Amino acid sequence: MTILRPTFLRxxxxxxxxxxxxxxxxxxxxxxxxxxxxxxxxxxxxxxxxLPVAIFVLLILFMIYATWAYSINLITGMTGxxxxxxxxxxxxxxxxxxxxxxxxxIAPFAGVALGGVLxxxxxxxxxxxxxxxxxxxFAIATLVTPLAAFYIVxxxxxxxxxxxxxxxxxxxxxxxxxxxWALLAAEVxxxxxxxxxxxxxxxxxxREDEDAARAVGISVSRVKLILYILSGGFAGAAGAVFAxxxxxxxxxxxxxxxxxxxxxxxxxGGMGTVLGPMLGAVIVLIPHQILIRILxxxxxxxxxxxxxxxxxxxxxxxxxxxRQYVPDARRYFE
Amino acid sequence: MTxxxxxxxxxxxxxxxxxxxxxxxxxDQGTVLGLIGPNGSxxxxxxxxxxxxxxxxxxxxxxxxxxxxxxPGYRVVRAGVxxxxxxxxxxxGLTVRENVLVAATxxxxxxxxxxxxxxxxxxxxxxxxxxxxxxxxxxxxxTVQEKxxxxxxxxxxxxxxxxxxxETFAGLxxxxxRNSVEVFQRVQAEVGFGAVVVEHVMRAVLSLAxxxxxxxxxxxxxxxxxxxxxxxxxxxxxxxxxxATNVAP
Ligand SMILES: Nc1ncnc2c1ncn2[C@@H]1O[C@H](COP(=O)(O)OP(=O)(O)OP(=O)(O)O)[C@@H](O)[C@H]1O
Ligand SMILES: [Mg+2]
Numbered sequence: 001m002t003i004l005r006p007t008f009l010r011x012x013x014x015x016x017x018x019x020x021x022x023x024x025x026x027x028x029x030x031x032x033x034x035x036x037x038x039x040x041x042x043x044x045x046x047x048x049x050x051l052p053v054a055i056f057v058l059l060i061l062f063m064i065y066a067t068w069a070y071s072i073n074l075i076t077g078m079t080g081x082x083x084x085x086x087x088x089x090x091x092x093x094x095x096x097x098x099x100x101x102x103x104x105x106i107a108p109f110a111g112v113a114l115g116g117v118l119x120x121x122x123x124x125x126x127x128x129x130x131x132x133x134x135x136x137x138f139a140i141a142t143l144v145t146p147l148a149a150f151y152i153v154x155x156x157x158x159x160x161x162x163x164x165x166x167x168x169x170x171x172x173x174x175x176x177x178x179x180x181w182a183l184l185a186a187e188v189x190x191x192x193x194x195x196x197x198x199x200x201x202x203x204x205x206x207r208e209d210e211d212a213a214r215a216v217g218i219s220v221s222r223v224k225l226i227l228y229i230l231s232g233g234f235a236g237a238a239g240a241v242f243a244x245x246x247x248x249x250x251x252x253x254x255x256x257x258x259x260x261x262x263x264x265x266x267x268x269g270g271m272g273t274v275l276g277p278m279l280g281a282v283i284v285l286i287p288h289q290i291l292i293r294i295l296x297x298x299x300x301x302x303x304x305x306x307x308x309x310x311x312x313x314x315x316x317x318x319x320x321x322x323r324q325y326v327p328d329a330r331r332y333f334e
Numbered sequence: 335m336t337x338x339x340x341x342x343x344x345x346x347x348x349x350x351x352x353x354x355x356x357x358x359x360x361x362d363q364g365t366v367l368g369l370i371g372p373n374g375s376x377x378x379x380x381x382x383x384x385x386x387x388x389x390x391x392x393x394x395x396x397x398x399x400x401x402x403x404x405x406p407g408y409r410v411v412r413a414g415v416x417x418x419x420x421x422x423x424x425x426x427g428l429t430v431r432e433n434v435l436v437a438a439t440x441x442x443x444x445x446x447x448x449x450x451x452x453x454x455x456x457x458x459x460x461x462x463x464x465x466x467x468x469x470x471x472x473x474x475x476x477t478v479q480e481k482x483x484x485x486x487x488x489x490x491x492x493x494x495x496x497x498x499x500x501e502t503f504a505g506l507x508x509x510x511x512r513n514s515v516e517v518f519q520r521v522q523a524e525v526g527f528g529a530v531v532v533e534h535v536m537r538a539v540l541s542l543a544x545x546x547x548x549x550x551x552x553x554x555x556x557x558x559x560x561x562x563x564x565x566x567x568x569x570x571x572x573x574x575x576x577x578a579t580n581v582a583p
Contacts, residue, residue, distance in 0.1 A: 198439055205436045208425035215385070215419070216437035217411040217492055 033275050033334035034192050040278070041185050048177055057173055058289070060245055063180040065285050067238035068258075069265035069277035070187040074231035076263065077272035078194065079224055080207045081131065085142035087258040088126075088149050089119040089232045093239030094249035095153060098165035103158070108169060112179055112240040119236015120229045127228040131221065134210075146254040154251045164250030172244070180241045187234050192274050194227070195334070203227075207272065235262075257300055261288075264303045268310050270319025274334045279318050337363040337398050339384070339415060339496045339528060344393035346379055346552075353379040354390070355552040361545070363495050363528040368543030368560065370533060372572060375549040377532045378420055381498045384530065385417040386410030397496075411441055416494035420501045420532075422481035424473035424488075431469040433484055434459050434491045441492025456491065462521045463487035479510050483517070490525065497529045503538045511538055518542065540564070548572065 027035065044063070048056060072086050093115030100106040100114050130141040154162045194200060206213040206220055214220045243249040261284060269280025284303070291299045314321045319333045340360040346353045353376045361367045369377050382388040384395055386407040395403040402410050416437075425433050434456050460466045463483045468476065473484060482502050489497050502518070503511045515538050522529065533539040539546060540560040548556040548569050556566045563569055 201432065201436055202440055204428060204432075205425050208427050209423050211387075212419070212423040212425060212488075213436075214407045215387075215411065215417060215423075216488055217408050217416075217441035218436070219406070219408045221406070 030192075031334065032332045036332070037188055037192075037275065037278065041181070041188065045178075045181055048181075049174070053173070056177065060173060060176050060180055060241075062281060062285055063177075063184045064238050064242050064245065065261075065265065066278055066281035067180060067184045067187055067234055067241075068262045069269065069281045069284075070184070070191055071231045071235040071238065072262040073191065073266045073271065073273075073277045074187075074194070074234070075224075075228045077266050077276070078203050078207065078227055080271075081224065081228075082139040082263070083142055083228075083231070084139040084256075084259055084263075085126075085145040086231075086235060086262050087254055087256060088142075088146040089122060089235035090239035090242065090258055091146065091149055091153070091249070091251075091253040092122050093119050093236030094243035094253045095159055095165070096236065097240035097243045098167060098249035099159065101167055101169065102165055108172065108175065108240075108244045109179065111244065112183075112237050115240025115243075116233045116237030119239065120233035122236070123229045123232025124225070126232075127225045131224045131228060143256075146256060146259070150251050150254040153254070162251060164248055164252075166248035167243075169244065169247060176241060176245055179244075180238065183234065183237050183241070188274070188278075190230065191277075195272075195274055257303075260300065260303055260307075264307045266317070267307050268317055270317030270321075270323075270333075273317075273319040276317055276319040283318075337414070337495045337528070338396075339530075340396045341380075341384060342394050342396070344380065344383055344395070345391045346376070346383055346388065347391045353552050354383065356393070357549070357552070357554050358393075359530075359547055359554075359557075361496075361528050361530065364526050365545070366522065366529045366531055366543045368531050368533060368539035368546035369549065370536070370539055370546060370563075371549035374551075376552040377549055378500055379552075380549070381417050381500055381530065381532060385415055385498055387417070408440075411492050411494065414493070414495040415498065416441065416489040416492045416496070417498035418482075418485035418489050418500055418502060420504075422478075422485045424476065424481055424484050426474035427472065429470050429472055430465050430476070430484060431456060431460065433473050434465075434487050437488040437491035438493075441494065459487045459491045462490065462517075462524065464517060479506055479514065482506070482514070486518070486521075490521065490527075495527055497527050498532075499529060500532045501534065502531070503533060503535045511535055515541060536564075 044059065048059065068090065072083055075081055075083050096115040096118045097108065097111030100111040101108060126142060126145055130138055133141055153159045159165065194203060202218050202223065206218060206223060210220055239253065265280030265284045266277055268283050269278065270276030287302060288299060291302060310317060316324055322333045323330050338360060342358050344354050344357045357380060359367060369380065371377055379388065383390045383403065386402060386405050386409065390403055394401050397413055397415060402413055402415065405413065425436065428436070438452055438455050460469055463486055465480065465483055465487060468480060476484060486499065486502060503514055506514060519542065531539060531542055543560060545558065546560050546563045547554055548563055550572045555568050555572065556563050
């Protein structure tokens with residue numbers, strides 16, 4: 001932190017000139033965690049285009065992963081309901097874009113929006129049925145949904161049967177980059193907002209004890225459902241960007257390994273926190289890039305083992321553990 | 335006009351088990367109704383029905399004449415009926431103050447915004463239930479008695495006009511019971527809520543309640559003042575054995 005100080009001060013001096021006084025006051029009131037995340041997002045937005053293409057392309061993938069991490073954090077991190085079937089929203093978003101682009105000739109942007117809407121609607125439908133189930137039962141019930149989706153898309157001619165929907169959209173990395181950037185920025189802001197104030201307090205209470213939360217007047221079912229819908233919407237939209245990024249969507253986008261990866265990111269980073277999913281995405285994606293080249297079969301094992309180790313020894317993930325043992329650093333790790 | 339909580343002809347079945355069989359009750363704000371009965375007689379189930387946690391199989395619950403038994407539980411709380419749990423359910427990872435703050439924030443008819451007089455209200459509740467010194471402790475670190483106090487404080491903080499207290503004095507030492515009864519009476523006098531108090535500890539019920547309802551196997555077998563109820567032959571029979579000694583005044 002001390003090493004970074006001078007840079008911070010200079011940036012602050014810069015912003016002082018850029019922003020009018022009252023706006024700067026608001027930024028300062030956000031605290032270091034939000035400022036840090038805001039800075040990272042701002043840097044991503046500004047420096048993206050000047051980076052070498054290889055890194056630029058990798059950053060798109062990183063932001064897709066981070067959007068998924070924040071997505072599953074909205075439901076699993078905030079409420080403790082383990083959304084094992086979360087990949088169903090990813091695949092649905094991908095197929096929404098694939099179908100829209102191929103059959104209706106819509107722009108990829110519109111496909112991303114469609115993916116988000118379908119993800120949200122699907123979450124509404126699944127959530128109404130499954131969110132009344134507690135603990136492991138919710139996890140198992142949602143686990144079934146990507147399996148079902150896999151068989152449905154594999155047997156539907158309009159969705160390419162088993163061979164999916166390859167697309168030929170050309171090289172659009174600039175649009176992809178800023179689309180996923182906007183999604184991620186919106187989602188980080190949303191996460192920040194729902195952990196604050198009255199709503200944040202209610203969500204913490206609900207995570208601690210659902211019955212007690214209901215008994216003090218919290219509309220538990222509604223809060224859970226809204227979080228799940230938002231979560232499904234973002235996962236769907238990011239799934240659509242992913243399909244755009246890899247120029248196609250295939251039944252394998254319902255692979256449960258994605259669910260596991262998303263869970264791993266928030267377990268490692270810190271569930272229910274604002275910073276955790278971002279850290280988790282970095283930490284999961286780097287070994288992913290290496291393993292996928294040298295030992296592709298090793299990835300599920302590496303993820304599984306690290307999740308078990310974290311769950312055993314650092315149950316709060318990185319952010320939770322730091323908050324627990326270094327109370328003074330809490331402002332930086334929210 | 336004082337508020338009134340009433341239940342009419344409540345039946346509650348769980349599969350083949352009839353936990354409540356045509357139970358009715360009524361109480362005014364400011365009064366305490368004791369609810370006693372042997373284990374498994376349906377006391378907790380009745381509180382669950384009154385608080386909207388469970389829907390009755392038939393019959394209705396009315397607050398000021400408005401039917402509330404079809405409302406979701408959180409709406410019943412906001413309408414003014416809050417309950418405590420037989421086994422305390424604090425939010426363990428929240429501090430005592432935060433526990434009360436949650437209830438004060440969400441329990442009201444129009445859930446409170448931040449600011450306002452929320453902090454003052456929270457302080458007042460903490461003082462009333464004598465948890466001020468523990469305000470910054472995590473709820474998980476509390477003793478049994480303190481957890482029960484916190485349940486009570488949280489229910490109070492919702493601003494409810496009727497509290498449903500499930501065995502608040504069970505599992506405490508005689509000294510703690512005496513102390514908790516005192517706290518209850520003082521708070522009730524100051525806040526003026528109505529309460530249904532489920533209790534095995536007879537002495538506590540008899541000193542708190544103006545009227546007592548006795549359940550046995552889901553049926554109301556007696557209702558009256560504490561003095562009337564303890565002399566009722568049916569009640570004495572239901573409480574035969576070890577409990578009988580507790581009934582004797
Ligand atoms: N959720 C439930 N599902 C099935 N049966 C239930 C349920 N809740 C209560 N019962 C049954 O209803 C009956 C009444 O139970 P209840 O818990 O209301 O009794 P109680 O008077 O509170 O007993 P105690 O003094 O032990 O707390 C019992 O036979 C119990 O087994
Ligand atoms: Mg009971």
